[in-house]
Amino acid sequence: MTHTMRIVAMQKEQIGDLNKTNEPFLLFGRLVPTFHDDVWSFTEELFEMPSETKFPDDRIDCEAYISQPDKIIYLAYADDICIGQIRLVKQWNKYCYVENLAVCQAYRQSGIGRQLFRKAEAWAKERGLLGITLEAQDDNLAACRFYQKMGMALGGVDTMRHAFNLNIDKALFWYLKF
Structure with a gap:
Protein backbone atom coordinates (compact mmCIF):
# COMPACT_ATOMS: atom_id res chain seq x y z
CA MET A 1 0.00 0.00 0.00
CA THR A 2 1.45 3.35 -1.01
CA HIS A 3 0.89 6.50 0.95
CA THR A 4 0.44 10.00 -0.40
CA MET A 5 3.31 11.88 1.24
CA ARG A 6 3.29 15.65 1.59
CA ILE A 7 5.14 18.27 3.60
CA VAL A 8 3.26 21.43 4.44
CA ALA A 9 3.75 24.57 6.50
CA MET A 10 1.69 24.15 9.66
CA GLN A 11 -1.60 26.02 9.74
CA LYS A 12 -3.89 26.73 12.69
CA GLU A 13 -6.03 23.64 12.09
CA GLN A 14 -2.93 21.41 12.26
CA ILE A 15 -1.58 22.63 15.63
CA GLY A 16 -2.95 19.50 17.32
CA ASP A 17 -0.65 17.37 15.16
CA LEU A 18 2.60 18.88 16.48
CA ASN A 19 3.30 16.43 19.30
CA LYS A 20 2.07 13.36 17.40
CA THR A 21 5.63 12.91 16.13
CA ASN A 22 7.12 12.85 19.64
CA GLU A 23 7.65 9.11 20.02
CA PRO A 24 10.33 7.15 21.91
CA PHE A 25 13.74 6.55 20.38
CA LEU A 26 16.68 4.32 21.22
CA LEU A 27 19.85 5.53 22.91
CA PHE A 28 22.45 2.95 21.83
CA GLY A 29 25.67 4.94 21.98
CA PRO A 50 20.74 0.50 25.08
CA SER A 51 17.76 2.32 26.55
CA GLU A 52 14.71 4.07 25.23
CA THR A 53 13.86 7.71 25.88
CA LYS A 54 11.38 10.32 24.78
CA PHE A 55 11.49 14.09 24.75
CA PRO A 56 8.73 15.89 26.65
CA ASP A 57 5.89 17.23 24.51
CA ASP A 58 6.49 20.68 23.09
CA ARG A 59 4.68 23.46 24.91
CA ILE A 60 5.16 26.34 22.52
CA ASP A 61 2.98 29.04 21.01
CA CYS A 62 2.44 27.32 17.66
CA GLU A 63 0.50 30.25 16.25
CA ALA A 64 3.70 32.33 16.52
CA TYR A 65 5.15 30.11 13.74
CA ILE A 66 2.27 30.49 11.29
CA SER A 67 2.74 32.86 8.34
CA GLN A 68 5.90 34.40 9.82
CA PRO A 69 8.96 35.32 7.73
CA ASP A 70 11.54 34.25 10.34
CA LYS A 71 10.11 31.00 11.71
CA ILE A 72 8.07 28.06 10.48
CA ILE A 73 7.00 24.52 11.33
CA TYR A 74 6.75 22.00 8.52
CA LEU A 75 4.67 18.88 9.06
CA ALA A 76 5.02 15.68 7.04
CA TYR A 77 1.90 13.65 6.33
CA ALA A 78 1.34 10.14 5.00
CA ASP A 79 -2.19 10.39 3.70
CA ASP A 80 -3.80 12.40 6.53
CA ILE A 81 -1.58 11.15 9.37
CA CYS A 82 1.14 13.42 10.72
CA ILE A 83 4.39 11.44 10.63
CA GLY A 84 7.10 14.09 10.98
CA GLN A 85 7.98 17.68 11.77
CA ILE A 86 10.78 20.17 11.54
CA ARG A 87 10.70 23.51 13.40
CA LEU A 88 12.88 26.34 12.09
CA VAL A 89 13.90 29.80 13.25
CA LYS A 90 16.08 32.42 11.58
CA GLN A 91 18.88 33.23 14.03
CA TRP A 92 20.74 36.51 14.62
CA ASN A 93 23.87 35.00 13.00
CA LYS A 94 22.07 34.43 9.67
CA TYR A 95 21.76 30.69 10.24
CA CYS A 96 18.58 28.65 10.18
CA TYR A 97 18.31 26.98 13.60
CA VAL A 98 16.48 23.65 13.70
CA GLU A 99 14.60 23.70 17.00
CA ASN A 100 13.20 20.22 16.49
CA LEU A 101 13.19 17.40 13.95
CA ALA A 102 11.08 14.35 14.70
CA VAL A 103 9.74 11.40 12.73
CA CYS A 104 7.26 8.81 14.00
CA GLN A 105 8.83 5.43 14.79
CA ALA A 106 7.05 3.53 11.99
CA TYR A 107 8.46 5.96 9.39
CA ARG A 108 12.08 6.22 10.56
CA GLN A 109 14.69 5.07 8.03
CA SER A 110 12.23 5.80 5.20
CA GLY A 111 13.58 9.15 4.00
CA ILE A 112 11.08 11.40 5.80
CA GLY A 113 13.79 13.02 7.94
CA ARG A 114 15.87 13.68 4.82
CA GLN A 115 12.90 15.27 3.06
CA LEU A 116 12.17 17.49 6.06
CA PHE A 117 15.84 18.51 6.26
CA ARG A 118 15.87 19.35 2.54
CA LYS A 119 12.75 21.48 3.11
CA ALA A 120 14.68 23.34 5.84
CA GLU A 121 17.59 23.91 3.44
CA ALA A 122 15.24 25.37 0.82
CA TRP A 123 13.56 27.61 3.42
CA ALA A 124 16.93 28.89 4.64
CA LYS A 125 18.26 29.51 1.14
CA GLU A 126 15.08 31.40 0.16
CA ARG A 127 15.87 33.78 3.03
CA GLY A 128 19.51 34.22 2.07
CA LEU A 129 20.74 32.51 5.23
CA LEU A 130 24.31 31.20 5.48
Whole structure:
Protein backbone atom coordinates (compact mmCIF):
# COMPACT_ATOMS: atom_id res chain seq x y z
CA MET A 1 0.00 0.00 0.00
CA THR A 2 1.45 3.35 -1.01
CA HIS A 3 0.89 6.50 0.95
CA THR A 4 0.44 10.00 -0.40
CA MET A 5 3.31 11.88 1.24
CA ARG A 6 3.29 15.65 1.59
CA ILE A 7 5.14 18.27 3.60
CA VAL A 8 3.26 21.43 4.44
CA ALA A 9 3.75 24.57 6.50
CA MET A 10 1.69 24.15 9.66
CA GLN A 11 -1.60 26.02 9.74
CA LYS A 12 -3.89 26.73 12.69
CA GLU A 13 -6.03 23.64 12.09
CA GLN A 14 -2.93 21.41 12.26
CA ILE A 15 -1.58 22.63 15.63
CA GLY A 16 -2.95 19.50 17.32
CA ASP A 17 -0.65 17.37 15.16
CA LEU A 18 2.60 18.88 16.48
CA ASN A 19 3.30 16.43 19.30
CA LYS A 20 2.07 13.36 17.40
CA THR A 21 5.63 12.91 16.13
CA ASN A 22 7.12 12.85 19.64
CA GLU A 23 7.65 9.11 20.02
CA PRO A 24 10.33 7.15 21.91
CA PHE A 25 13.74 6.55 20.38
CA LEU A 26 16.68 4.32 21.22
CA LEU A 27 19.85 5.53 22.91
CA PHE A 28 22.45 2.95 21.83
CA GLY A 29 25.67 4.94 21.98
CA ARG A 30 27.32 8.33 22.22
CA LEU A 31 29.51 10.54 20.09
CA VAL A 32 32.83 11.30 21.76
CA PRO A 33 34.24 14.59 20.39
CA THR A 34 37.84 15.79 20.51
CA PHE A 35 39.23 19.19 19.56
CA HIS A 36 42.75 19.34 18.15
CA ASP A 37 44.46 21.99 15.99
CA ASP A 38 41.19 23.94 15.70
CA VAL A 39 39.33 20.94 14.23
CA TRP A 40 36.59 18.81 15.80
CA SER A 41 36.75 15.07 15.29
CA PHE A 42 34.94 12.27 17.08
CA THR A 43 34.63 8.59 17.71
CA GLU A 44 31.61 6.53 18.69
CA GLU A 45 31.10 4.62 21.91
CA LEU A 46 28.32 2.00 21.88
CA PHE A 47 26.41 1.31 25.10
CA GLU A 48 26.37 -2.18 26.62
CA MET A 49 22.71 -1.70 27.51
CA PRO A 50 20.74 0.50 25.08
CA SER A 51 17.76 2.32 26.55
CA GLU A 52 14.71 4.07 25.23
CA THR A 53 13.86 7.71 25.88
CA LYS A 54 11.38 10.32 24.78
CA PHE A 55 11.49 14.09 24.75
CA PRO A 56 8.73 15.89 26.65
CA ASP A 57 5.89 17.23 24.51
CA ASP A 58 6.49 20.68 23.09
CA ARG A 59 4.68 23.46 24.91
CA ILE A 60 5.16 26.34 22.52
CA ASP A 61 2.98 29.04 21.01
CA CYS A 62 2.44 27.32 17.66
CA GLU A 63 0.50 30.25 16.25
CA ALA A 64 3.70 32.33 16.52
CA TYR A 65 5.15 30.11 13.74
CA ILE A 66 2.27 30.49 11.29
CA SER A 67 2.74 32.86 8.34
CA GLN A 68 5.90 34.40 9.82
CA PRO A 69 8.96 35.32 7.73
CA ASP A 70 11.54 34.25 10.34
CA LYS A 71 10.11 31.00 11.71
CA ILE A 72 8.07 28.06 10.48
CA ILE A 73 7.00 24.52 11.33
CA TYR A 74 6.75 22.00 8.52
CA LEU A 75 4.67 18.88 9.06
CA ALA A 76 5.02 15.68 7.04
CA TYR A 77 1.90 13.65 6.33
CA ALA A 78 1.34 10.14 5.00
CA ASP A 79 -2.19 10.39 3.70
CA ASP A 80 -3.80 12.40 6.53
CA ILE A 81 -1.58 11.15 9.37
CA CYS A 82 1.14 13.42 10.72
CA ILE A 83 4.39 11.44 10.63
CA GLY A 84 7.10 14.09 10.98
CA GLN A 85 7.98 17.68 11.77
CA ILE A 86 10.78 20.17 11.54
CA ARG A 87 10.70 23.51 13.40
CA LEU A 88 12.88 26.34 12.09
CA VAL A 89 13.90 29.80 13.25
CA LYS A 90 16.08 32.42 11.58
CA GLN A 91 18.88 33.23 14.03
CA TRP A 92 20.74 36.51 14.62
CA ASN A 93 23.87 35.00 13.00
CA LYS A 94 22.07 34.43 9.67
CA TYR A 95 21.76 30.69 10.24
CA CYS A 96 18.58 28.65 10.18
CA TYR A 97 18.31 26.98 13.60
CA VAL A 98 16.48 23.65 13.70
CA GLU A 99 14.60 23.70 17.00
CA ASN A 100 13.20 20.22 16.49
CA LEU A 101 13.19 17.40 13.95
CA ALA A 102 11.08 14.35 14.70
CA VAL A 103 9.74 11.40 12.73
CA CYS A 104 7.26 8.81 14.00
CA GLN A 105 8.83 5.43 14.79
CA ALA A 106 7.05 3.53 11.99
CA TYR A 107 8.46 5.96 9.39
CA ARG A 108 12.08 6.22 10.56
CA GLN A 109 14.69 5.07 8.03
CA SER A 110 12.23 5.80 5.20
CA GLY A 111 13.58 9.15 4.00
CA ILE A 112 11.08 11.40 5.80
CA GLY A 113 13.79 13.02 7.94
CA ARG A 114 15.87 13.68 4.82
CA GLN A 115 12.90 15.27 3.06
CA LEU A 116 12.17 17.49 6.06
CA PHE A 117 15.84 18.51 6.26
CA ARG A 118 15.87 19.35 2.54
CA LYS A 119 12.75 21.48 3.11
CA ALA A 120 14.68 23.34 5.84
CA GLU A 121 17.59 23.91 3.44
CA ALA A 122 15.24 25.37 0.82
CA TRP A 123 13.56 27.61 3.42
CA ALA A 124 16.93 28.89 4.64
CA LYS A 125 18.26 29.51 1.14
CA GLU A 126 15.08 31.40 0.16
CA ARG A 127 15.87 33.78 3.03
CA GLY A 128 19.51 34.22 2.07
CA LEU A 129 20.74 32.51 5.23
CA LEU A 130 24.31 31.20 5.48
CA GLY A 131 23.46 27.65 6.54
CA ILE A 132 21.74 25.44 9.09
CA THR A 133 22.64 24.80 12.71
CA LEU A 134 21.19 22.67 15.48
CA GLU A 135 21.94 21.00 18.79
CA ALA A 136 22.01 17.27 19.40
CA GLN A 137 22.92 15.49 22.59
CA ASP A 138 26.01 13.29 22.61
CA ASP A 139 23.98 10.24 23.70
CA ASN A 140 21.65 10.48 20.69
CA LEU A 141 23.98 8.67 18.30
CA ALA A 142 21.27 7.99 15.71
CA ALA A 143 20.61 11.72 15.38
CA CYS A 144 24.33 12.52 15.20
CA ARG A 145 24.78 9.97 12.43
CA PHE A 146 21.81 11.43 10.55
CA TYR A 147 23.20 14.98 10.72
CA GLN A 148 26.55 13.74 9.42
CA LYS A 149 24.76 12.08 6.48
CA MET A 150 23.04 15.38 5.77
CA GLY A 151 26.47 17.01 5.36
CA MET A 152 26.64 18.74 8.72
CA ALA A 153 29.92 19.23 10.59
CA LEU A 154 30.46 19.32 14.34
CA GLY A 155 31.18 22.95 15.22
CA GLY A 156 31.14 23.05 18.99
CA VAL A 157 30.52 21.26 22.27
CA ASP A 158 28.93 22.56 25.48
CA THR A 159 29.53 20.56 28.67
CA MET A 160 27.33 22.76 30.90
CA ARG A 161 24.13 23.16 28.85
CA HIS A 162 22.51 20.02 30.27
CA ALA A 163 24.26 19.90 33.64
CA PHE A 164 20.86 19.21 35.28
CA ASN A 165 20.43 15.99 33.26
CA LEU A 166 22.70 13.18 34.45
CA ASN A 167 22.09 11.25 31.21
CA ILE A 168 23.44 13.95 28.89
CA ASP A 169 27.14 14.65 29.08
CA LYS A 170 27.52 17.11 26.18
CA ALA A 171 25.45 19.26 23.85
CA LEU A 172 26.84 19.02 20.33
CA PHE A 173 26.36 21.88 17.87
CA TRP A 174 26.20 20.92 14.21
CA TYR A 175 26.54 23.24 11.18
CA LEU A 176 25.88 23.04 7.48
CA LYS A 177 27.34 26.01 5.62
CA PHE A 178 25.84 26.81 2.22
